[in-house]
Amino acid sequence: xxxxxxxxxTREALIExxxxxxxxxxxxxxxxxxILDEVGVPKGSFYNFFASKEAFVVEVIGHYNxxxxxxxxxxxxxxxxxxNTVEQLRSIYRYSLKQYESHHFKRSCLVGSxxxxxxxxxxxxRIELERSMKxxxxxxxxxxKQGQQQGLMxxxxxxxxxxxxxxxxxxxxxxxxxxxxxxxxxxxxxxxMITTLLKK
Amino acid sequence: xxxxxxxxxTREALIExxxxxxxxxxxxxxxxxxILDEVGVPKGSFYNFFASKEAFVVEVIGHYNxxxxxxxxxxxxxxxxxxNTVEQLRSIYRYSLKQYESHHFKRSCLVGSxxxxxxxxxxxxRIELERSMKxxxxxxxxxxKQGQQQGLMxxxxxxxxxxxxxxxxxxxxxxxxxxxxxxxxxxxxxxxMITTLLKK
Numbered sequence: 008x009x010x011x012x013x014x015x016x017t018r019e020a021l022i023e024x025x026x027x028x029x030x031x032x033x034x035x036x037x038x039x040x041x042i043l044d045e046v047g048v049p050k051g052s053f054y055n056f057f058a059s060k061e062a063f064v065v066e067v068i069g070h071y072n073x074x075x076x077x078x079x080x081x082x083x084x085x086x087x088x089x090x091n092t093v094e095q096l097r098s099i100y101r102y103s104l105k106q107y108e109s110h111h112f113k114r115s116c117l118v119g120s121x122x123x124x125x126x127x128x129x130x131x132x133r134i135e136l137e138r139s140m141k142x143x144x145x146x147x148x149x150x151x152k153q154g155q156q157q158g159l160m161x162x163x164x165x166x167x168x169x170x171x172x173x174x175x176x177x178x179x180x181x182x183x184x185x186x187x188x189x190x191x192x193x194x195x196x197x198x199x200m201i202t203t204l205l206k207k
Numbered sequence: 208x209x210x211x212x213x214x215x216x217t218r219e220a221l222i223e224x225x226x227x228x229x230x231x232x233x234x235x236x237x238x239x240x241x242i243l244d245e246v247g248v249p250k251g252s253f254y255n256f257f258a259s260k261e262a263f264v265v266e267v268i269g270h271y272n273x274x275x276x277x278x279x280x281x282x283x284x285x286x287x288x289x290x291n292t293v294e295q296l297r298s299i300y301r302y303s304l305k306q307y308e309s310h311h312f313k314r315s316c317l318v319g320s321x322x323x324x325x326x327x328x329x330x331x332x333r334i335e336l337e338r339s340m341k342x343x344x345x346x347x348x349x350x351x352k353q354g355q356q357q358g359l360m361x362x363x364x365x366x367x368x369x370x371x372x373x374x375x376x377x378x379x380x381x382x383x384x385x386x387x388x389x390x391x392x393x394x395x396x397x398x399x400m401i402t403t404l405l406k407k
Contacts, residue, residue: 033324035235113327119382123323124233126385127313137386164399175396178382179375182319185326186337196375199364204372204404
């Protein structure tokens with residue numbers, strides 16, 4: 008009677024393992040076998056859950072992004088509610104950096120790293136990655152609009168354009184983090200962004 | 208008598224093929240066999256030239272970066288000599304984008320994409336990538352210093368810090384280029400950087 012539930016549990020466990028493995032090893036560096044071994048699922052059954060590695064990665068990206076959006080929304084409407092935009096942005100980037108540091112800089116943003124690796128090779132993944140980025144941009148665009156209304160952020164460009172710039176600076180800075188195994192270069196870049204470049 | 212020369216030629220051809228393949232497929236997505244097939248070299252002989260795939264990629268990164276530095280220097284001291292800093296920066300990013308477009312957005316900056324993929328896995332590559340980035344930063348730091356002296360770029364932060372920010376924005380924007388198979392988002396980001404955010 009509980010087969011569907013167990014099957015749903017396995018599916019979720021595979022996706023969670025996928026987020027972990029793909030964040031560290033990338034698309035080509037992650038084998039299906041690694042994922043199955045981690046969850047303890049026999050090899051043959053992978054295709055009961057997913058049509059292909061590519062379809063699996065699309066779901067992994069979607070789940071990763073939904074988790075991120077949930078966390079952002081929880082923070083913005085909860086703990087971060089009474090902070091101004093600069094303080095909110097600082098809390099958000101510091102929270103992410105803390106997580107990356109706890110994984111010894113082996114993991115960073117899954118969307119950016121997978122997009123860099125396989126956008127040109129997988130149209131299915133590319134579409135999901137673009138969708139994920141645009142949802143992130145919508146959230147940050149709202150934050151920047153609020154910052155503009157608070158008189159804290161520059162308003163000579165649209166909040167959407169600022170969000171686009173911020174995404175690029177963040178993703179690029181995460182590459183320096185991995186390259187130098189250090190969060191300091193990212194902190195420097197993000198602080199310059201929020202306290203100087205984007206300041207009104 | 209010409210064996211050493213032929214061998215040197217093969218070595219260079221392998222490195223050139225490596226730049227191409229690694230730029231498109233990344234570290235894990237590029238097999239040694241692909242490289243050898245492209246150059247028409249039998250499989251066994253790869254290890255006559257390079258100790259390992261990792262050692263090969265270190266050389267590929269070094270060559271890629273040296274080519275880039277040569278091109279930058281040639282431009283800055285030649286065609287770009289009489290341009291102001293903003294015009295120089297624009298010419299440089301547009302030149303790169305034209306090249307990426309001609310490769311249908313399958314290639315972008317090798318340093319950024321390989322760093323994103325394998326910094327945590329290969330210490331040898333990580334060191335070479337960091338060295339490459341720092342050389343790039345030195346060139347751009349000089350450009351920004353000049354821009355500050357010309358009164359064109361903001362001088363409330365050091366030219367080195369501006370170069371660091373610019374590298375991150377560029378590398379992040381290149382991810383959006385791949386993700387959207389379009390240069391427009393990068394152009395937007397870079398124009399906002401040089402004409403608005405970094406403007407004095």
